[in-house]
Amino acid sequence: MSDHQSRSLTRRDALRGAAALCGLSLLSLGISEAQAAAPAQTGVTLLPDGRVQVTPSRVAALKKVGGVISLPPVKGIPAALRRTGRSTYVAVSLRCPHAGAMTTPQPTGFFCSAHGSRFNESGVVTQGPATSNLPKLPVTRSGSNIIVG
Numbered sequence: 001m002s003d004h005q006s007r008s009l010t011r012r013d014a015l016r017g018a019a020a021l022c023g024l025s026l027l028s029l030g031i032s033e034a035q036a037a038a039p040a041q042t043g044v045t046l047l048p049d050g051r052v053q054v055t056p057s058r059v060a061a062l063k064k065v066g067g068v069i070s071l072p073p074v075k076g077i078p079a080a081l082r083r084t085g086r087s088t089y090v091a092v093s094l095r096c097p098h099a100g101a102m103t104t105p106q107p108t109g110f111f112c113s114a115h116g117s118r119f120n121e122s123g124v125v126t127q128g129p130a131t132s133n134l135p136k137l138p139v140t141r142s143g144s145n146i147i148v149g
C-alpha cells in the first residue's frame with residue numbers, strides 16, 4: 001500500500017465514521033421523537049410554564065375520592081395529584097425527603113421502597129426513617145380544571 005493509498009483509506013475511514021455518527025444521531029433523534037410522541041394521559045396537560053393542568057372529569061382515577069395519579073414533572077418536580085374530597089385535591093412531590101428516592105403513590109398514601117418510609121394520603125410522614133412530609137405543591141382551580149404548580 002502506497003503512502004497515497006494509506007491517506008485515502010484514512011480519509012475514507014473518517015468519512016465512514018462521520019456517516020456512522022450521523023446515523024447514530026438520527027437514531028437518537030428517532031428514539032427521542034418516539035418518546036415525545038408517546039400519548040399523554042387524557043385530561044393531563046403540561047403547560048408551557050411548567051405547571052400541569054388536570055381535568056378531573058377526564059381522568060378515571062380521579063373520579064372517586066382517594067384516587068391518585070402521577071403527573072408529568074411539575075416545573076421539573078416528580079409529582080402526584082390525589083383527590084381528597086368531593087372537590088378537594090392535594091399535590092405532592094414524589095421525591096422522598098429522607099434521601100431523595102422516588103416514592104410510589106398507593107391507595108392509602110405514598111411508600112418509599114428505598115428505606116421504607118410511609119406517608120399518608122396528604123403526604124404526611126407516618127413511618128420513618130423520613131422525618132418530614134412530602135413537599136406539597138400549589139393546587140388551584142381554573143373552571144373545571146386543576147392547576148398544579
Ligand code: FES
Binds near residue numbers: 099100101113116129
Ligand atoms: S429515601 Fe425514602 S426512605 Fe430513604
